[in-house]
Amino acid sequence: MRAVTYQGFMDVKVKDMPDPQIKNKDDLIVKVTHSSICGSDRHFYHGMVPSMKKDYIVGHEAVGNVHEIGSEVHHLKKGDKVVLPYNIACGKCINCKNNLESQCIRSNQGGEIGGCYGCSRLFGDYNGTQAEFVRVPYANYGTFKVPEHNEVKDEELLLLTDAYSSAYWGIQQAGVKSGDTVIVLGCGPLGLITQKLAWFKGAKRVIAVDHVAYRLEHANKWNHVEVFNFKENKELKSHLKEITKGGADVVIDCVGMSGKMKTLEIMETALRFQGGALGAIEFASQVVLAGGTIQLMGIYGTRYNQFPLGDLFARNITLKMGLASVTHLIPYLYELLQTKQLDLMDVITHHFPLEESEHAYRIFNAHKEKCLKVILEP
Structure with a gap:
């Protein structure tokens, strides 16, 4: 064959x-x-x-x-x-x-x-x-x-x-409910379907973040979500916190370890000291509402340096994750x-x-x- x-x-x-x-x-x-x-x-x-x-x-x-x-x-x-x-x-x-x-x-x-x-x-x-x-x-x-x-x-x-079944599993695991504000990191197929399902579960506001222009355009056109390019706005995290009045109820990471890596992360990943990028988790930790939930749906590797544990702990954030x-x-x-x-x-x-x-x-x-x-x- x-x-x-x-x-x-x-x-x-x-x-x-x-x-x-x-x-x-x-x-x-x-x-x-x-x-x-x-x-x-x-x-x-x-x-x-x-x-x-x-x-x-x-x-x-x-x-x-x-x-x-x-x-x-x-x-x-x-x-x-x-x-x-x-x-x-x-x-x-x-x-x-x-x-x-x-x-x-x-x-x-x-x-x-x-x-x-x-x-x-x-x-x-x-x-x-x-x-x-x-x-x-x-x-x-x-x-x-x-x-x-x-x-x-x-x-x-x-x-x-x-893609569809994993997105639903993640939305369900994250506990998205009627009236929630949801930020979805990533506008690939998993992220796009997650946005659709956030509306399906009753979210009142869905925001998408990515850096690829045509994916953001697609999310806005087909899913009717607010879209932001993180490469074009260096103050995006503080802006999102401002427009959501403190952060999103749920932030869903559909990026995982293939996100944009810093130079040190590239070196550490090549040497097997780290399992890829950590940027999406860092971003999520800064745009989630105190007492809110972060759901990791993108795939991650093994150990990670500079994981923002203190940020999550101090703000009573619930972190959920896993293979769907x-x-x-x-x-x-x-x-x-x-x-x-x-x-x-x-x-x-x-x-x-x-x-x-x-x-x-x-x-x-x-x-x-x-x-x-x-x-x-x-």
């Missing part, structure tokens, strides 16, 4: 790779019809995932059709359309039963976090979804069968796998799309054949062609 493979720093190649095989009785093989590039894929693309090896198949978002079925898969048949949540989870361990699929004990035995497609041995060493076929472990739990009377486009179904657990959310979120309560199609800007993935990664990474969400089609 053809698949997108990691080759090194800012280097991916589409190569011939072995077809996946059924390994366990509850496995599936899915023929991928649509996959996509996620913002968190930029972490390995930038060399921030030290455990990535050459020729590793990448990607963790996919929609496809059942191609081959293990003998203990009960609810699916060949040809069924399925959504694959990025969490690889068994559905039976104590964490899965507590809706913590991202911390599944069985899917990454020996690891400290649950399994995930295409995210190196740190997440269980599962091949990724940017390929013609993918093996799906724990298929009885780790698939969402798309109903026969489906009216949701495949591209929008693809957002259920991570999405599998249990997908049926409900699908219904919101099916019943037209939400429309996410504006986030999708580019379609490429799988063979053009190398080019797709370049424009996505460099913010070219007003790129937001890239769909790959084998």
Whole structure:
């Protein structure tokens, strides 16, 4: 089969790779019809995932059709359309039963976090979804069968796998409620969908911060949020505190470790002394209301120097974070799309054949062609 493979720093190649095989009785093989590039894929693309090896198949978002079925898969048949949540989870361990699929004990035995497609041995060493076929472990739990009377486009179904479901998990975790003022840091697909969901949850005011002009324009046009470019306003933090009368009730960081790094952070990250940028957390700590909540949804690395713990402690800030657990959310979120309560199609800007993935990664990474969400089609 053809698949997108990691080759090194800012280097991916589409190569011939072995077809996946059924390994366990509850496995599936899915023929991928649509996959996509996620913002968190930029972490390995930038060399921030030290455990990535050459020729590793990448990607963790996919929609496809059942191609081959293990003998203990009960609810699916060949040809069924399925959504694959990025969490690889068994559905039976104590964490899965507590809706913590991202911390599944069985899917990454020996690891400290649950399994995930295409995210190196740190997440269980599962091949990724940017390929013609993918093996799906724990298929009885780790698939969402798309109903026969489906009216949701495949591209929008693809957002259920991570961006949409992770955004909802973060909004829910942050406790966004009617009347809140919410600041969203980042206007990539995750940030844009988070803004939509903040309105959906009843926020009275939603503010978006980024530094890429076309992403801010998109947020303003499609999500009707107030937008601010942090590169153009050196006093933005104090300005936001002023216009929100002390800060936002909730600040949601959709940037993570791929944010703009200071020179020292670049050096420390290269030497593995730090796990990427800390700027979004610092920014959030200064624009949140006393007694408010910061929710980290962007992915972070390991240790961080100069973490603003004192600022958070002194102002009674609640800090929430973690890898989104999405599998249990997908049926409900699908219904919101099916019943037209939400429309996410504006986030999708580019379609490429799988063979053009190398080019797709370049424009996505460099913010070219007003790129937001890239769909790959084998």
